[in-house]
Amino acid sequence: MALAKAPAIEPGQLRTTARSRARSQAWTWAAMGGPLVLLLVFFLVYPVGQLLLLSIYNDSGFTLAPYRQLFASAVYIDVLLITLKISLATTLVCVVVGYPIAYLISVVGKDRKATLLFWVLLSFWTSFLVRAFAWIVLLGRNGVINKLLLSLGIISSPASLLFNFGSVLVGMVNALLPLAVLTMLSVMENIDRNLPRAAATLGARPGMAFWKIYFPLSLPGVAAAGIMVFVTAIGFFIVPALLGGRRETMITQLIIDQVQQTLNWGFAGAISVLLLIVVLIVFVAYDRLLGLSTMTGAAAPRRAAPSRLAGPVQKIGDAVLTLLGMISDRIILALPSRRRDRNPEQAGLGLQAFVWTMLIIISAPTILMIPLSFGTGGLNWPPQGFTLHWYETVLHSPVWTQAFLRSLLVGLGTGGLAMLIGTPAAFLLVRSNVPGKAAWLAFILSPIVVPRMIIAVGMFYVFARMGLVGSAFGLILGHTVVAVPYVVMTMMAVLRNYDTRLDHAAQSLGARPFATLRHITFPILGAGMFSSFLFAFATSFDELTIALFATGGLNATLPKQFWDEVTLQVSPVIAAVSTCLFIFMGLLIFVAERLRRRAAAR
């Protein structure tokens, strides 16, 4: 289109209006984004910075003593290597097992998709603690697995299945598989169904169409899932602490020991630096290879994977995919013809069986907890008798009821504060032309990237000096820091789908800005806002790392109380609490899904 020549305007007049407009705009930006930036500066940047500084400064000034201690013996480097090994193994299994699950969810019809997704989400939202505890029971000497193997006569005496690499891996995969599935799913749902079909019309057999067309398009999801799982795994301590032996100690457990037992802040800081460096290296490598923009999963896959890979790598990759395609097609050809002729849109029985087996494996431990919590025979399988004793114990124990109320309070506070601070920031990032949007977004999402343990220790140090340790308010602030990125991301997605012409329509029909917000914008965004509130609430409700240091005794939150109990002894009381938590979360997801679907139906 031709550009018309801009006519002359009076320069003076334009400059004044432009300047006053720019000034009022800057105020609006500050009011909308300021609170979030301040929160992150005071409760993320400052505490983490303090912790890192503590590793090189002590009372007598600059020192490298903590680092000397770190590298003096092989112990700490060994722990780092073990951490990396466990994290890599977890990532690999999660991606490989999660891919078919995400694929099946993305291809099946609406109703079956809802069912599959419900089980993934239920597992995703069930507390890490509950799931890890369930595996202790399941793999124990008198657990389901041992009893089953004994009754089948495969073994003659109970095998020791716990406290080894295998049990840690099972626990870690159980913990992080839902995350991997959901991340890959978000990419797969955006792949055009017509592309594999087009490949088929162009002469590609099903195997070739999958490996050469679908798989490369789904790679950004695989990469995003990989890094999300790896970074979460590397900062994990619940699973290795509960399911691992001495040889499965992970780096975050060292930090906890330093803070809780020896109060050696400098050394805790030094270990944190080590952990942070590893995470940063992973992110830089990821960025070099694939580009960080793929992290959100929404980025265009065309720009992500292929262009950044160097020529030869791409050629080898292409050759491998071609080979895989040919092999798959040979296998399909070798199958009985009845199987070959089935509708390619329909998922194979093998795939369905695999996915359901996996979903059962990740959900079963928690569900098996329910009958045990009503049994009189302790946590031994099979459950015996029926009693409500354990539930009565929980209900009559002030420690548990206090903890529940505390978690509820902190969760609601976190949800509210994160919404209040995150929503305007999301508006700003989607609707305004604020400069440096990408950098702001990276800053806002940084609480997800920095290992939770580092944030927690830094916060503990700062809270201790501010007198905020043990206070609900301090915990709400801390949880808001880690929950707010999810609120911003959810609200940004919701806002991107919001048709601003509806606002225009309302205004043209006579609605003033406030009336437009009240009658149109908020009601339509309502479901999205509520689900991001729930997300923040659930994040806080299940948060242990920050609560581990910042609470204790009568002001412990539910996860903290759970942790204290489970590290002392494994009792049926815990099973009762787990069951309550499981049902509570199940209800929450049910409500959230209903809301989401109601919003999507419009």
Next chain:
Amino acid sequence: MTSSSLRVKGLTKRYGDFVALAPTSLDVANGEFLTLLGPSGSGKTTLLSLIAGLAHPDEGHILVDDADVTHSPAYDRDIGVVFQNYALFPHMTVEDNIAFPLKMRKVADADLRRRTAEALETVRLPHVAKRYPRELSGGQQQRIALARCIVYRPAIILMDEPLGALDKKLRDQMQLEIKRIHRELGTTIIYVTHDQEEAMTMSDRICLMNAGAIEQLGTPEDLYFRPQSVFVADFLGESNLLSATVRQVDAQGLDIVLADQAAPSRAVGNGASFAAGEPIKLMVRPQNLHVEDAANGKLTGRLVDVMISGSMTRLYIAPERIDMPQLVAAYPTRSSAAPYEIGQLVSLDWNSADAVAIRDGRGH
């Protein structure tokens, strides 16, 4: 029903260096149906948004009945808008959607209900009042958007390609419907479309826009028979444009010579003044181009293609002189017509009253 006139003076809108609307002036009479027509990106939607108050002009003024509304917000202008995608509120029933502007104006409950029902009657959909927008077909949604707009009797109604998403049959039907409502209510309507046929059938006047400026403003007849530029001739209906030079101008028309030909012929002007020796384009509409077998026409050419598009049959002809563009002739389809053969040599002729002289160049 109230109705107002609209006056736009020197209205300009820029986005950075891009001029979306060059200074534009326009008068719309009370009760007029004016269409803003143009290709996408021509500035018609920008002009509409500025009039509605959904975007703010860099310069110029907008007057409704001589009152300056340039800086009043959209909700104070009393200008109704029917949006391209209808913009029905998804969380409200049809009834609530239509009642929304009345609620915003604090209309009393009884009155509000009566007027909502009336608006639904006007668009002939009283039975869908309790439904949600997603439960309606595209055509029904369109009518509800219309009802929501007329219910509060705005002085001026703006419509932004309101029929763009409908199929051909429904579109024809809705065109009649909108015309009927315009007749019944007498409201001033400014209608945006890129469909020239729609513009021709519906408008009192058409404002043809191109590259952020008005190309020509006039009645459909003006634009069709007396285009002021090659762009207008090309955009409104099919046309054959031949290069020619003016020999002399008299009271009845012009003497011209087709490029590189000796024989003079006659043409009529389009209202602009021409000077002897000036290069022009000669516009002949396809239905006025006669195809003859005998070699006694003004031009000769070979038949390239024959297409029957329902009521009309089109002949595509490549002139003998290769530097001339391909020509198209059209005549009413008849089953008894003698068949043409592709590649056959034909002669082309036209009445001089149907040959319109247009100044060469695009004018901008």
